[in-house]
Amino acid sequence: xxxxxxxxxxxxxxxxxxxxxxxxxxxxxxxxxxxxxxxxxxxxxxxxxxxxxxxxxxxxxxxxxxxxxxxxxxxxxxxxxxxxxxxxxxxxxxxxxxxxxxxxxxxxxxxxxxxxxxxxxxxxxxx
Amino acid sequence: xxxxxxxxxxxxxxxxxxxxxxxxxxxxxxxxxxxxxxxxxxxxxxxxxxxxxxxxxxxxxxxxxxxxxxxxxxxxxxxxxxxxxxxxxxxxxxxxxxxxxxxxxxxxxxxxxxxxxxxxxxxxxxxxxxxxxxxxxxxxxxxxxxxxxxxxxxxxxxxxxxxxxxxxxxxxxxxxxxxxxxxxxxxxxxxxxxxxxxxxxxxxxxxxxxxxxxxxxxxxxxxxxxxxxxxxxxxxxxxxxxxxxxxxxxxxxxxxxxxxxxxxxxxxxxxxxxxxxxxxxxxxxxxxxxxxxxxxxxxxxxxxxxxxxxxxxxxxxxxxxxxxxxxxxxxxxxxxxxxxxxxxxxxxxxxxxxxxxxxxxx
Numbered sequence: 001x002x003x004x005x006x007x008x009x010x011x012x013x014x015x016x017x018x019x020x021x022x023x024x025x026x027x028x029x030x031x032x033x034x035x036x037x038x039x040x041x042x043x044x045x046x047x048x049x050x051x052x053x054x055x056x057x058x059x060x061x062x063x064x065x066x067x068x069x070x071x072x073x074x075x076x077x078x079x080x081x082x083x084x085x086x087x088x089x090x091x092x093x094x095x096x097x098x099x100x101x102x103x104x105x106x107x108x109x110x111x112x113x114x115x116x117x118x119x120x121x122x123x124x125x126x127x
Numbered sequence: 128x129x130x131x132x133x134x135x136x137x138x139x140x141x142x143x144x145x146x147x148x149x150x151x152x153x154x155x156x157x158x159x160x161x162x163x164x165x166x167x168x169x170x171x172x173x174x175x176x177x178x179x180x181x182x183x184x185x186x187x188x189x190x191x192x193x194x195x196x197x198x199x200x201x202x203x204x205x206x207x208x209x210x211x212x213x214x215x216x217x218x219x220x221x222x223x224x225x226x227x228x229x230x231x232x233x234x235x236x237x238x239x240x241x242x243x244x245x246x247x248x249x250x251x252x253x254x255x256x257x258x259x260x261x262x263x264x265x266x267x268x269x270x271x272x273x274x275x276x277x278x279x280x281x282x283x284x285x286x287x288x289x290x291x292x293x294x295x296x297x298x299x300x301x302x303x304x305x306x307x308x309x310x311x312x313x314x315x316x317x318x319x320x321x322x323x324x325x326x327x328x329x330x331x332x333x334x335x336x337x338x339x340x341x342x343x344x345x346x347x348x349x350x351x352x353x354x355x356x357x358x359x360x361x362x363x364x365x366x367x368x369x370x371x372x373x374x375x376x377x378x379x380x381x382x383x384x385x386x387x388x389x390x391x392x393x394x395x396x397x398x399x400x401x402x403x404x405x406x407x408x409x410x411x412x413x414x415x416x417x418x419x420x421x422x423x424x425x426x427x428x429x430x431x432x433x434x435x436x437x438x439x440x441x442x443x444x445x446x447x448x449x450x451x452x453x454x455x456x457x458x459x460x461x462x463x464x465x466x467x468x469x470x471x472x473x474x475x476x477x478x479x480x481x482x483x484x485x486x487x488x489x
Contacts, residue, residue, distance in 0.1 A: 036349070037164040039441040040418050042472075058470070060418045062163040062441055063349055065470070084416070088164075 001124070002029045004095055008111050009120035012069040015095065016111050023105040025071060027059060029094050030124045035061040038090040043068075043079040043100055050074055050103065052110060057100070059090060072110040074103035135180050136270050136328045137335055144345045151348060152244035154181040159347040166350035167443040170317055171484075174276035175346035176338045182271055183247025184325060185254055186263040187238040195258035196230055196238055199391050201373060203383035207232040212299045212312050216373055216381050217246075217253060218392030222399050223369035224376065226250055227361065231299045231312055239299075239310060239325075241271070243363045253391075270331035272324045274343055275354075277486070279321030286337045287311060291322065305330045316351065318358025319486055353440050356449060359410055359482035365421055366408060366437040366451050372399050375453065376408050377481070406453045408437070410483065411465065411476040413448030419467045419474060425452045426466040426473075433458070436467065442483060448474065449483045 007015040013031035017024045032038065040060040050056050050070040057068040080099050083089060089098035105111060115123065132155040135141065141148075146157035157178065159166060169175045187196055193205045202215035212231040219225050226246040231239040242250040247266060255262045274283055284292040287302055291311055294300065299312035310325040326334055339345065352362070361367045367376045373396070374382075382396055413419060419439035427433050439450030450467065458465065463478040 036159060037162045039164075039443075040416060042417075060441070062353060062443070063158070065418070065420070091162075 001033070001121070002095070003117040003121055005117050007095065008071075008114035008116065010069065010071045010114055011123060012071075014069065014071045016071050016114060018105065018108060018111045021105050021108060022077065023072060023074065023103045023111060024099050025101045025103060026094055026099040027068070027090060028120070031066070032091045032094045032098070035059060035064055035066055037062050038087045041083040041087050041090065041100065043083070044076050046076050046078055048076040050076065068100065071114060072103065072105050073107065074105045076101055077104055078102040133181070133267075135178055136331050137178055137180070140332065140335055141178065141345065146345070146347065149348075152181060154244060156181060157345070157347040159349045160345045163347070163349040163353065164443050166344060166346040167353050169344035170276045170319055170346055170350065170354055171444055172277065174274060174278040174282045174321070174343045175350070176335070176343035177273040177275070177346050177351055178270070178335070179273050179323070179351075180266070180270045181244040182266070183242035183244060183250055183264070184266050184269055184271065185240045185242065185251055186265060187240065187254055187258055187261060188263070189236050189258070189261040192236050192238045192258060192261060193232065194388070195261070196240060196254070197388055197390060199253050199257050200228065200230065201382040201390060201392065201396070202230070203386050203388065204230045204232065204238075205388070209234050210298055210300060212297045212314055214381050216378060217250065218373070218396065219369050220392055220395060221369075222372045222392045222395030224363065224367045224371055224373060224378075225369055227363050227367060227378070227381075229312075229314060231310070233299060233301055233310065245364055269325050269327055270334075272331075272335060272338065273315055273317075273321065274324065274338060275315045275317040275319045275321035275346075277320060278342065279319065282338060282341045282343050283311075283322050285341045286334070287324070294322075305333050309334065316358075316360055317354040318360070318482060318484055319354075353443055356438050356440050356451070357442050357444055357482065357484035359451070361408070361451070362438060371453070372396065374399060375404055375406050404456055406455060407459045409452055409454035409459045409478050410481045411436075411450045411452060411467070412445070412479045412483065413467075414464075414475040414477055417448055417469045417472065417474040419448045419450040419469060419476065421450075423450075424468045425454070426468065427458060428464060428466075430466075433465075439467075444484050448476070450476070454478070
């Protein structure tokens with residue numbers, strides 16, 4: 001399982017990459033592997049305000065539906081429109097072209113408080 | 128439900144291919160190997176092999192065996208020549224569908240019936256009562272492999288012998304293979320060409336290996352479900368059950384009433400057939416992105432809840448959502464637009480003719 005060290009993770013299997021006050025959000029390699037082939041992704045429009053912990057969309061595989069939970073609070077700057085026609089990017093590139101949202105992060109400290117790669121790994125291994 | 132799951136004879140071979148297992152009807156079944164989309168495509172474009180050994184298999188032998196099977200099933204299987212198979216139904220006294228089954232007339236007094244796994248125990252009891260002392264359950268003693276896809280016939284010919292290539296749809300034969308017997312039939316549950324093989328546990332591993340070596344990709348239950356739904360083949364427990372009768376399910380062709388032979392449910396079915404049909408199993412195709420799934424509510428154009436999807440999935444071949452639901456007669460015309468509630472979002476769908484997918488004629 002790939003877990004880049006520069007990302008922060010949640011127990012709901014999302015990741016955040018912080019660049020200034022801009023955060024990129026996706027689901028982890030573990031999550032995409034558990035879901036199987038992703039066939040549909042539903043995401044909020046730019047301008048939507050997210051509050052940490054709220055559900056903000058869904059990822060659907062052939063067999064399962066999975067809610068997405070905002071890892072931090074912030075305003076949606078952009079959603080990954082490429083996923084409309086190529087949802088499989090979530091499987092093939094969960095930390096790259098399969099990203100979900102870009103957010104203007106309200107409190108960067110919320111990101112720091114998320115799990116680091118080692119903590120997330122031990123959570124998934126004990127699951 | 129603390130009963131241990133039944134394990135497939137070929138479990139180790141599935142595990143070696145990367146299978147993920149999940150409980151299904153009391154069995155630990157391979158749901159997927161590499162991925163459902165890839166496996167689905169293998170069956171539509173090439174050839175796949177499924178281990179369907181969870182299906183109940185029962186021999187009925189001896190004089191009057193065919194009549195005994197007929198006495199509990201809706202189709203007049205006594206008309207089947209030796210070497211022919213047919214789809215049939217078990218009904219309740221009220222005409223509800225207790226199971227859908229395949230009946231194979233192997234030889235003059237030798238019949239094989241294949242049941243859904245969830246109903247296998249009740250189905251065996253039904254046959255055992257119909258022909259006491261002549262019914263043998265062989266589910267655990269045998270293995271059943273389905274080989275499906277446009278290249279299935281070539282694969283089956285290479286493994287089982289060229290004679291299987293000449294068989295017609297629903298022909299069945301007992302073949303010699305590997306020092307034993309393989310029951311082979313040109314049947315399946317995917318909408319593709321192909322066949323199904325039943326053999327004893329001893330020959331199961333070599334047969335699986337030979338089919339995989341000849342090019343068949345292992346396919347799990349996940350793709351089996353999307354494949355059968357694209358072909359609009361009903362799944363018992365989802366699309367048909369004891370609350371539904373064959374006529375509203377579009378399965379009247381599997382009920383023979385012209386003869387006078389009594390069978391379980393006959394009186395009810397005679398009455399039901401004469402009644403106007405209030406509902407019919409309809410086939411829906413999504414007009415926008417979204418995945419309709421079993422249980423989701425269906426609404427008419429006035430926003431009134433009229434039904435629920437009995438099955439629903441993303442169709443890998445059509446690349447859109449498809450589903451089935453019992454609909455009021457007036458709403459079964461192709462082109463009728465309905466809405467499906469996908470977890471709070473309205474997904475427009477339209478009624479289409481079945482099947483969703485039909486293979487090109489060879």
